[in-house]
Amino acid sequence: MIIRRDVFQAISDPTRRAILSLLAVGALTPNAISENFGTARQTISKHLQILTECQLLEQRQSGREIYYQLNPVGIKEVSDWTEQFRELWEGRMNHMDQLLKRNKSKKQ
Structure with missing residues (x-):
């Protein structure tokens, strides 16, 4: 059984809400997303992981790049x-x- 994170706890974070707003326009790579924030790419990656575990984001591989988009x-x-x-x-x-x-x- 896969335990799913609480989606409402995930979207309570302002950075994660901002990421969702960015991705509402279209799919982006983690690097492109992190350019919009004053935090380390690792921090953004953790936020992306949480949003993906909540099934709010999907990942799509294109060559070497991973693109995140809204689910x-x-x-x-x-x-x-x-x-x-x-x-x-x-x-x-x-x-x-x-x-x-x-x-x-x-x-x-």
């Missing part, structure tokens, strides 16, 4: 889970707006 299935899994909360909070905010509008119209 749409993993990203969708996170999106689907968070969507339920967005809908819940949107509903609550809409309800609050309606209450505030009613109270405002009663005072006028």
Whole structure:
């Protein structure tokens, strides 16, 4: 049995979120990714390993280079889970707006 890292713990790190944002544009090598950060390439490699273990990234070999890209299935899994909360909070905010509008119209 393969133990999968917690995806939400992984994306709680700002560097890993920044890496995901970079890769949303397209696949990059670890060197290209690390050029965007003021940390050692080894540190970025560790972040890439964690994101890959969480199935948020995929690796693709091209010659000697390894390219990292977003895994749409993993990203969708996170999106689907968070969507339920967005809908819940949107509903609550809409309800609050309606209450505030009613109270405002009663005072006028």
